[in-house]
Amino acid sequence: MSTPVLVVDGDASAPRAADRPVVDVAVGILIAPDGAFLLTSRPVGKVYAGYWEFPGGKLEAGETVEQALRRELQEEIGVTIGSADIWKVSVVDYPHGLVRLHFCKVRDWDGDLQMQEGQQFGWHKLPVTCEPVLAGTVPVLAWLAEEQTG
Template identity: 45%
Template sequence: MKIVTAAIIENNGKVLLTRRSRGQALGGRWEFPGGKLEEGESLQQCLEREIQEELSVKIKAGDIFDESVFHYEKGTIRLVAIHAELLQEDIQLSVHDKFDWVEKKLLGTYDFAPADIPIAKKLQESCSDE
């Protein structure tokens, strides 16, 4: 099972989402940015590296928010969502074609990659607690 990290980056009550570029797996679907854990990395190190590679910004990864396991045709992934603080604002996309800052209550209106759906739902539910 592949372990994949996902960043929960919040700013002014909104959450950062990225859309996978057309032509790649799950192209056109939205996700919380992140990527695959490499051998010898902690979950936080993985997330910080992946965000630097994919968005060209530095983050500080924190605590785990939630996890999701999903069985895709090409294998099973365990998606670990981690709270993260954005340390730079100038996002530059490399593997995504769009990013958006979304109010938590509107997360249900986005077409998420399947593994991200349970995390988006939990995040959306958390906004009713605030």
């Protein structure tokens, strides 16, 4: 795997099984005209419930990242997105699974936010003040900060 792997909640010197499948996830960074971005909390009943993240979900068989993101954002938060191109990719090794996150910036969507899974949401600017933030989200916040200072 050429992408660096972020190991979460574990000892990096004690590697996990190398044969674990990689789960591809499409992630939407919805950016409002004023530059604020949407974060949502993980719903009750899911791993890391209550942690803040960018919305998205797993790719289903045969889906592209954009198709999965379009479906997931409609299902989770009730919006229909315009175009979504992959911006960054990272791999996170959580105890429950190895996840490849495909981050897409989204500036065009229709519909009002409707948290379909009972999650919380908020529009944020850097530095974010919500806690806790999911480990896979932390690098994205750093990338956004780099762009602001770049």
